[in-house]
Amino acid sequence: METISVLKEREHQVFQKGKDDFDIACEKTSLAGSVSQRACVFCGSRVVLYPIADALHLIHGPIGCASYTWDIRGALSSGPELHRNSFSTDLSETDIIYGGEKKLESALLELIDKYDPKAAFAYSTCIVGIIGDDVESVCKSVESKTGIPVLPVHSEGFKGTKKDGYTAACEALFNLVDRGRTKRKLPQSINILGEFNIGGETWIIKDYYRRMGVRVVSVMTGDGRINDLKMARRASLNVVQCSGSMTHLAKKMEDAYGIPFIRVSYFGIEDTSDALYRVARFFNNNPDIMKRTEKLVRNQVRSIIPSLSEMKKDLVGKRAAIYVGGAFKAFSLIKALKHLGMEVVLAGSQTGSKEDYKVLREMCNPGTVILDDANPLELAKYIMEKDADLFIGGVKERPIAYKLGIGFCDHNHERKIPLAGFIGMENFAREVHQTVTSPIWQLVPRRASVLTPK
Amino acid sequence: MMHKPFYTATQNACKNCTPLGAALAFSGIEKAIPLLHGSQGCSTYMRRYLISHFKEPVDIASSNFSEETAIFGGGANLKLAIENIEKQYAPTMIGIATTCLSETIGDDVPMILESLSKTAGKAALVHVSTPSYTGTHVDGFHQAVKAVVDRFNPVSNKKQYKPKKKQTVNLFPGMLSNEDIRHLKEIFHDLDTRVIILPDYSERLEGPSWVEYQAIQDGGTPISWIEKMNLSAFSLEFGNVLENQVDQKGLTSAGSLLETRFNVPCIRAGLPIGVKATDTLFQHLEYITGKPLPDKYSSQKGRLIDAYVDGNKYVSQRKAVLYGEEDFVVGMAGFLGEVGIIPVLCASGGKSSFFEDALRSVLPENIFDQVRVHENMDFARMEERARFLKPDLVIGNSKGYAMARRLKIPLVRVGFPIHDRVGGTRILHIGYKGALHLFDTIINALLHMQQDSSQFGYSYM
Numbered sequence: 001m002e003t004i005s006v007l008k009e010r011e012h013q014v015f016q017k018g019k020d021d022f023d024i025a026c027e028k029t030s031l032a033g034s035v036s037q038r039a040c041v042f043c044g045s046r047v048v049l050y051p052i053a054d055a056l057h058l059i060h061g062p063i064g065c066a067s068y069t070w071d072i073r074g075a076l077s078s079g080p081e082l083h084r085n086s087f088s089t090d091l092s093e094t095d096i097i098y099g100g101e102k103k104l105e106s107a108l109l110e111l112i113d114k115y116d117p118k119a120a121f122a123y124s125t126c127i128v129g130i131i132g133d134d135v136e137s138v139c140k141s142v143e144s145k146t147g148i149p150v151l152p153v154h155s156e157g158f159k160g161t162k163k164d165g166y167t168a169a170c171e172a173l174f175n176l177v178d179r180g181r182t183k184r185k186l187p188q189s190i191n192i193l194g195e196f197n198i199g200g201e202t203w204i205i206k207d208y209y210r211r212m213g214v215r216v217v218s219v220m221t222g223d224g225r226i227n228d229l230k231m232a233r234r235a236s237l238n239v240v241q242c243s244g245s246m247t248h249l250a251k252k253m254e255d256a257y258g259i260p261f262i263r264v265s266y267f268g269i270e271d272t273s274d275a276l277y278r279v280a281r282f283f284n285n286n287p288d289i290m291k292r293t294e295k296l297v298r299n300q301v302r303s304i305i306p307s308l309s310e311m312k313k314d315l316v317g318k319r320a321a322i323y324v325g326g327a328f329k330a331f332s333l334i335k336a337l338k339h340l341g342m343e344v345v346l347a348g349s350q351t352g353s354k355e356d357y358k359v360l361r362e363m364c365n366p367g368t369v370i371l372d373d374a375n376p377l378e379l380a381k382y383i384m385e386k387d388a389d390l391f392i393g394g395v396k397e398r399p400i401a402y403k404l405g406i407g408f409c410d411h412n413h414e415r416k417i418p419l420a421g422f423i424g425m426e427n428f429a430r431e432v433h434q435t436v437t438s439p440i441w442q443l444v445p446r447r448a449s450v451l452t453p454k
Numbered sequence: 455m456m457h458k459p460f461y462t463a464t465q466n467a468c469k470n471c472t473p474l475g476a477a478l479a480f481s482g483i484e485k486a487i488p489l490l491h492g493s494q495g496c497s498t499y500m501r502r503y504l505i506s507h508f509k510e511p512v513d514i515a516s517s518n519f520s521e522e523t524a525i526f527g528g529g530a531n532l533k534l535a536i537e538n539i540e541k542q543y544a545p546t547m548i549g550i551a552t553t554c555l556s557e558t559i560g561d562d563v564p565m566i567l568e569s570l571s572k573t574a575g576k577a578a579l580v581h582v583s584t585p586s587y588t589g590t591h592v593d594g595f596h597q598a599v600k601a602v603v604d605r606f607n608p609v610s611n612k613k614q615y616k617p618k619k620k621q622t623v624n625l626f627p628g629m630l631s632n633e634d635i636r637h638l639k640e641i642f643h644d645l646d647t648r649v650i651i652l653p654d655y656s657e658r659l660e661g662p663s664w665v666e667y668q669a670i671q672d673g674g675t676p677i678s679w680i681e682k683m684n685l686s687a688f689s690l691e692f693g694n695v696l697e698n699q700v701d702q703k704g705l706t707s708a709g710s711l712l713e714t715r716f717n718v719p720c721i722r723a724g725l726p727i728g729v730k731a732t733d734t735l736f737q738h739l740e741y742i743t744g745k746p747l748p749d750k751y752s753s754q755k756g757r758l759i760d761a762y763v764d765g766n767k768y769v770s771q772r773k774a775v776l777y778g779e780e781d782f783v784v785g786m787a788g789f790l791g792e793v794g795i796i797p798v799l800c801a802s803g804g805k806s807s808f809f810e811d812a813l814r815s816v817l818p819e820n821i822f823d824q825v826r827v828h829e830n831m832d833f834a835r836m837e838e839r840a841r842f843l844k845p846d847l848v849i850g851n852s853k854g855y856a857m858a859r860r861l862k863i864p865l866v867r868v869g870f871p872i873h874d875r876v877g878g879t880r881i882l883h884i885g886y887k888g889a890l891h892l893f894d895t896i897i898n899a900l901l902h903m904q905q906d907s908s909q910f911g912y913s914y915m
Contacts, residue, residue, distance in 0.1 A: 005542075033537065043498070062585075090464035096554075157519075160520075445665045
């Protein structure tokens with residue numbers, strides 16, 4: 001068999017704990033020709049703003065960028081579903097020559113007239129950055145004509161990485177938040193940041209806070225509504241999940257309105273409990289909140305432990321590989337997998353920071369491979385070398401795992417099953433259990449010899 | 455609501471951008487890797503899109519533009535990308551498709567490749583210009599196929615054609631499913647005739663489970679075969695719209711290139727969907743090979759027509775909304791017309807300006823009179839029209855699901871992409887067998903709907 005070698009320029013983005021001794025290189029643009037699993041700046045903005053359901057999302061550029069992102073997230077809405085459409089200025093050759101401003105303006109006006117959104121986002125794609133359309137002034141003009149916020153999102157694909165797209169989205173969100181007129185703080189209130197309501201996860205988390213007696217002012221951006229965003233500055237605390245995408249906004253809101261923020265995760269028993277307790281502690285002037293939180297956590301944990309223990313019996317000692325967008329999610333996954341008795345043999349992310357990888361190194365067992373901005377070949381190399389039984393990733397990782405006869409759990413934004421909160425942990429364990437214990441692996445040629453029952 | 459005939463914006467497009475088609479076509483060549491010259495996102499989005507249909511690894515490299523690249527040109531990045539692909543994949547060919555970004559900044563890709571040709575590795579570098587703001591993925595597909603044929607059949611390689619005992623046929627099928635391509639291979643095998651199908655992603659994008667890792671999956675048209683296409687006896691190129699583009703607009707297709715450069719006669723036909731179109735295919739094949747229709751296929755045809763008879767009243771005068779790539783819609787419309795289903799709305803995001811002519815040529819007049827044809831259409835406008843037309847079913851790819859759901863009628867999934875069901879790659883559309891599969895699927899979808907919504911729920915048809 002051919003061995004897969006790692007490209008020289010990427011050698012410092014591949015790290016094996018206990019074997020290598022260097023700082024993991026990260027936060028770099030992807031290497032040309034490497035086949036990165038990352039997308040672009042536009043993707044970063046699109047995923048963050050996507051779940052805002054009563055806004056118009058117009059993508060300014062040729063058709064592809066809008067077409068490939070039509071209804072791709074499992075971000076649910078309890079009301080309007082405008083976000084599940086794909087709107088594009090569909091630029092053609094003449095627009096490239098003469099500029100796309102007129103088309104953008106007319107597209108915005110007609111779509112706002114037709115769909116009556118509460119706000120509009122106009123995303124710039126690569127080409128807009130080259131032909132030099134003044135998207136900002138078109139947005140201003142449309143805003144004055146329609147009376148709704150019309151926000152430019154500076155997400156030209158080539159101007160950085162997916163992370164810069166997060167920042168552009170945060171800027172657009174802050175612009176909206178800053179339009180809120182009422183400044184008076186609401187007691188015991190929070191904003192939930194970096195939670196996208198995949199499979200209804202926001203609803204699970206909001207229900208916990210409701211039971212704790214904490215008011216959720218806005219969610220950014222799961223099941224998001226423009227009017228809620230305009231209220232966001234009235235919250236007392238920002239609770240940030242998916243910190244890679246939303247910390248920029250939390251910091252801006254801290255500077256502008258003095259709203260402090262904490263970084264949490266709602267994935268796994270430990271992290272979910274920790275998140276809820278930290279919010280309860282923040283509101284310690286009201287001890288009832290803590291009492292209710294303790295009761296909530298106790299009951300929730302109690303309700304899922306029996307089934308988790310049952311599933312754990314089959315999962316103990318199985319090996320897992322993780323490759324996700326943000327490193328913070330990897331931390332939670334490692335803890336959750338430990339809970340199921342599983343060992344993590346590979347952990348990687350598209351956009352982890354130096355700090356993230358330091359934490360990851362601490363958390364992982366010796367021998368674990370840590371990857372930054374990996375490609376299909378590296379992922380395949382290490383899941384085979386480490387003989388993983390399970391791969392956790394997204395759509396682009398799934399076929400790599402399946403081709404090699406390895407179970408797969410989708411932890412990306414396209415999944416339909418909620419994995420957040422306590423019930424989410426149970427769903428996660430069930431999905432992992434279903435795939436890992438499937439009898440299919442006994443038929444798969446690469447693994448048949450290993451797995452054939454004696 | 456006021457009915458607007460035209461919108462500036464495209465709302466839920468019924469098309470994709472040109473480089474996607476090129477990436478798919480390049481993936482149908484043995485040991486070739488597609489490389490998009492542009493931003494990282496283009497490659498990743500298209501990989502994701504193709505994976506959602508094929509459910510197989512699809513590696514598409516990127517030259518990964520940054521701000522500096524956009525200012526100073528993409529030459530250095532393209533070079534680096536090619537070097538890294540060579541190191542990682544050791545391909546025999548790298549198919550380089552441009553994007554809106556690299557086209558607009560004015561990168562002269564042929565010149566960059568020329569300057570690399572002395573230093574580059576073993577892989578043949580094939581370039582196709584696919585600015586995303588012109589045409590659709592179908593144009594990207596055809597242009598990529600043409601670019602490959604052009605690259606490996608240069609004028610200088612012109613050899614004297616000597617008729618051999620066993621003739622070879624070039625087949626340019628267009629964007630068909632894996633199962634369709636496999637069926638075509640079977641037909642040629644049964645006719646004992648050598649065929650070079652380009653592209654052929656039927657094995658590479660639907661291969662067996664791996665024992666060892668494959669950087670590039672097995673399968674695809676071998677380059678050694680493509681090089682010999684100029685020696686084939688005939689070319690066969692599917693697509694009525696493509697035919698019109700070649701004949702009337704002077705477009706160069708793979709088939710027409712071989713015809714003008716090497717005098718390889720090119721026979722053009724519509725996609726062989728339904729009895730009539732399949733009959734036409736077999737007539738062409740009889741002319742090319744001198745061999746009559748094998749018994750196997752006459753029995754398939756017999757069973758098909760018998761099934762048509764058994765099911766006639768379930769489909770006759772039913773109304774369908776039909777959409778997708780222009781040539782695919784034309785092929786499907788011919789089939790629907792022959793069983794009596796009226797494709798009341800035939801829509802495509804393409805705008806070749808030959809869509810209507812092509813549809814007229816495959817439909818009986820009395821049916822064509824009831825058909826509304828729309829080029830350059832998106833799903834928002836399609837749905838608005840469909841509401842007036844009160845169709846019984848929707849026929850097309852997964853993109854029409856939301857529309858079908860709101861119209862409360864079944865969606866029969868055909869074409870590309872199918873990303874809300876398994877088996878999209880295994881749908882057989884062509885040949886007598888394909889028509890039988892389509893016919894059964896459509897009737898069962900209608901019966902399912904009828905049975906479930908019936909007050910009585912009859913358990914016999």
